[in-house]
Amino acid sequence: MLSIKNLQAKIGEKQILNGINLEVKPGEVHAIMGPNGSGKSTLASVLAGREEFEVTGGTADFLGKDLLEMAPEDRAREGVFLAFQYPVEIPGVSTINFMKTAVNQIREYRGQQPLDAVSFLGVMKEKMKLVEIDQSLLNRSLNEGFSGGEKKRNEIFQMAMLEPKLAILDETDSGLDIDALKIVANGVNKLRNKSNAVVVVTHYQRLLDYIVPDFVHVLYKGKIVKSGTKDLALELEAKGYDWIKDEVTVA
Amino acid sequence: MSAVATEKNITADLASVIEKNIASLPSQMQKRKEALDAFKKIGLPLNKSEEYKFTPVTRFLERNFDLSVSTQPGKLNPAPYFIDGLDASVLVFINGVYSPAHSAIKSPGITVSTLQDALLNNNSTALKYFGTLADVNADAFTAWNTASWSDGVFVHIPKNVVAEKPILLYHIHDAQAQVISHSRNLILVEKSSEVTILEKFDSAGSANHFSTVVTEAVVEENAGLNFYSIQNDSGARHQVGLIQVQQANHSRVNTFTFSLDGKLIRNNLHLTLDGEGIESHMYGLYLLGKDTLADNHTVADHRKPNSFSNELYKGIMDESSRGVFNGKIYVRPDAQKTNAFQANRNILLTDKATVNTKPQLEIWADDVKCSHGCTSGQLDEEALFYLQTRGISKETAQAMMLYAFAGEVLESVKDPVIKAYLDQVISERLHKNF
Numbered sequence: 224m225l226s227i228k229n230l231q232a233k234i235g236e237k238q239i240l241n242g243i244n245l246e247v248k249p250g251e252v253h254a255i256m257g258p259n260g261s262g263k264s265t266l267a268s269v270l271a272g273r274e275e276f277e278v279t280g281g282t283a284d285f286l287g288k289d290l291l292e293m294a295p296e297d298r299a300r301e302g303v304f305l306a307f308q309y310p311v312e313i314p315g316v317s318t319i320n321f322m323k324t325a326v327n328q329i330r331e332y333r334g335q336q337p338l339d340a341v342s343f344l345g346v347m348k349e350k351m352k353l354v355e356i357d358q359s360l361l362n363r364s365l366n367e368g369f370s371g372g373e374k375k376r377n378e379i380f381q382m383a384m385l386e387p388k389l390a391i392l393d394e395t396d397s398g399l400d401i402d403a404l405k406i407v408a409n410g411v412n413k414l415r416n417k418s419n420a421v422v423v424v425t426h427y428q429r430l431l432d433y434i435v436p437d438f439v440h441v442l443y444k445g446k447i448v449k450s451g452t453k454d455l456a457l458e459l460e461a462k463g464y465d466w467i468k469d470e471v472t473v474a
Numbered sequence: 475m476s477a478v479a480t481e482k483n484i485t486a487d488l489a490s491v492i493e494k495n496i497a498s499l500p501s502q503m504q505k506r507k508e509a510l511d512a513f514k515k516i517g518l519p520l521n522k523s524e525e526y527k528f529t530p531v532t533r534f535l536e537r538n539f540d541l542s543v544s545t546q547p548g549k550l551n552p553a554p555y556f557i558d559g560l561d562a563s564v565l566v567f568i569n570g571v572y573s574p575a576h577s578a579i580k581s582p583g584i585t586v587s588t589l590q591d592a593l594l595n596n597n598s599t600a601l602k603y604f605g606t607l608a609d610v611n612a613d614a615f616t617a618w619n620t621a622s623w624s625d626g627v628f629v630h631i632p633k634n635v636v637a638e639k640p641i642l643l644y645h646i647h648d649a650q651a652q653v654i655s656h657s658r659n660l661i662l663v664e665k666s667s668e669v670t671i672l673e674k675f676d677s678a679g680s681a682n683h684f685s686t687v688v689t690e691a692v693v694e695e696n697a698g699l700n701f702y703s704i705q706n707d708s709g710a711r712h713q714v715g716l717i718q719v720q721q722a723n724h725s726r727v728n729t730f731t732f733s734l735d736g737k738l739i740r741n742n743l744h745l746t747l748d749g750e751g752i753e754s755h756m757y758g759l760y761l762l763g764k765d766t767l768a769d770n771h772t773v774a775d776h777r778k779p780n781s782f783s784n785e786l787y788k789g790i791m792d793e794s795s796r797g798v799f800n801g802k803i804y805v806r807p808d809a810q811k812t813n814a815f816q817a818n819r820n821i822l823l824t825d826k827a828t829v830n831t832k833p834q835l836e837i838w839a840d841d842v843k844c845s846h847g848c849t850s851g852q853l854d855e856e857a858l859f860y861l862q863t864r865g866i867s868k869e870t871a872q873a874m875m876l877y878a879f880a881g882e883v884l885e886s887v888k889d890p891v892i893k894a895y896l897d898q899v900i901s902e903r904l905h906k907n908f
Contacts, residue, residue, distance in 0.1 A: 324908040
């Protein structure tokens with residue numbers, strides 16, 4: 224589904240990604256871990272289409288199409304969803320209006336009929352229950368006055384509404400207490416199926432107790448330096464990242 | 475001819491035109507002559523004028539108008555410019571002249587008439603208050619208006635009356651040929667009474683047209699005034715307006731200024747909070763495109779303790795348009811416990827659009843709460859990106875954010891019909907397709 228080959232990217236003069244290789248197939252959960260500054264969020268940003276980052280080499284294909292050529296809205300319409308680490312507040316734009324516009328623009332792109340107000344509300348209610356988010360949050364302006372946990376739950380709610388093929392969760396667990404974490408993870412797990420995939424970018428192993436990965440990759444200085452199963456995450460948790468850094472330097 | 479000589483000449487030229495026309499104008503001859511003297515003394519604002527620094531009205535007058543040409547009476551059908559669905563008194567002025575055929579005054583229990591009628595019939599209230607608030611020595615356009623006004627509305631709400639129906643003033647220019655008009659309004663809202671007044675400016679035709687509009691309003695104890703000004707004239711409208719309001723204890727004034735189109739608009743809004751327990755709000759929204767210049771100069775003058783004023787003006791400048799804002803807050807020595815707030819937020823959509831914004835707080839009391847905030851910038855890129863990552867096109871994302879930005883001012887409009895009308899105009903302008 225997602226095929227990244229030798230991806231390199233920089234921001235301004237600073238080279239951050241130095242050749243990422245990653246294959247994600249439908250039904251899989253990949254975790255990307257690494258110390259601060261390793262390029263985890265950059266990878267997520269580049270895949271989502273942030274303009275500040277310049278791709279200097281390599282490719283990223285999604286369902287056989289060149290992802291890097293597409294505008295951010297088209298990547299979303301093709302089925303890529305980025306759950307932000309710091310979801311922005313947009314006062315004056317109601318969550319419901321925003322969601323309806325997004326859903327219908329994606330449906331239009333896919334040749335489907337737009338949802339009318341009644342159908343849309345029906346879908347919304349269904350998904351709200353699924354990810355345990357309260358109606359009161361949705362009546363307000365997008366993320367305005369939301370706590371950290373509420374913002375992250377709103378990200379997962381959007382994911383439920385948009386039904387992406389590939390979800391990239393950018394440090395979704397940062398700033399969450401254990402209860403909020405469980406709710407978020409629960410939501411993600413309920414949305415998983417054989418045809419979609421999830422890439423979890425995280426600094427801490429804790430989330431991976433709940434969203435269990437098939438593959439764990441360690442990112443260090445813009446490269447994936449080690450891959451393994453979920454046990455690798457446990458090893459990192461126990462030993463920290465210095466162990467990996469030493470291994471890499473020796474190599 | 476040197477530049478200075480030309481500028482001196484325009485004041486002198488205009489003064490002689492005013493003088494020539496004065497004899498044919500109705501009523502208040504003494505005040506007209508005094509105003510003309512004041513006009514000659516002050517002169518039209520020149521390049522160095524602080525108050526008109528970014529708004530070269532005089533230069534536009536020089537270039538776009540022949541001041542020696544008189545304005546013809548106009549003839550047009552005003553219906554396309556009306557706001558539908560309002561059960562209201564309607565007064566239509568075409569080229570500054572009252573058009574009874576198109577007007578309909580519904581005023582049970584209150585007095586609504588043209589100002590000409592009121593003064594010619596020696597209405598004591600009109601005679602008492604006319605010309606007492608707008609200072610001809612403060613601004614040349616006020617002086618010009620006081621010397622040259624043709625007509626306008628006189629509204630008198632007696633004690634304890636809530637005027638149910640709003641009063642709509644449609645000022646329309648028949649601009650097949652150049653038009654210069656001067657409108658004058660006088661409003662008295664007595665103790666514990668309320669009224670809503672809306673003025674709307676439009677035109678037909680492509681010639682340049684200029685108007686001065688001066689409104690004096692006295693709002694007595696515990697009374698309320700809602701005043702809307704809708705400036706969406708797609709023709710070559712040049713306008714300088716003054717709304718001068720005097721407020722007594724516990725009164726409430728809400729003004730709503732929507733500047734959506736025109737060539738050059740200058741709005742002067744002056745609230746004198748001369749009492750305690752007053753609550754006043756000044757709202758403004760300017761959505762500008764082409765090469766429109768819209769300038770809002772406001773004053774909140776707190777003279778007594780314990781009063782509250784809040785000002786929110788927001789602007790979106792597109793293409794080569796120019797926005798100007800200057801918000802003065804005066805807190806006099808006796809005005810302790812004043813709460814005065816001001817916010818001016820601007821978004822520039824292109825490299826050519828500009829905005830000049832200046833808060834100006836002059837505070838002489840020492841136990842007050844005042845704040846101001848003027849910002850200008852582009853749309854939040856992070857927010858636009860966020861919307862795009864949800865599949866929303868950049869154009870729609872931009873429209874959503876601009877509509878949300880303007881929405882804060884629209885939210886403040888109380889009347890549902892007026893709000894719906896403005897929502898429709900604003901949505902179209904911002905290409906709202908969601």
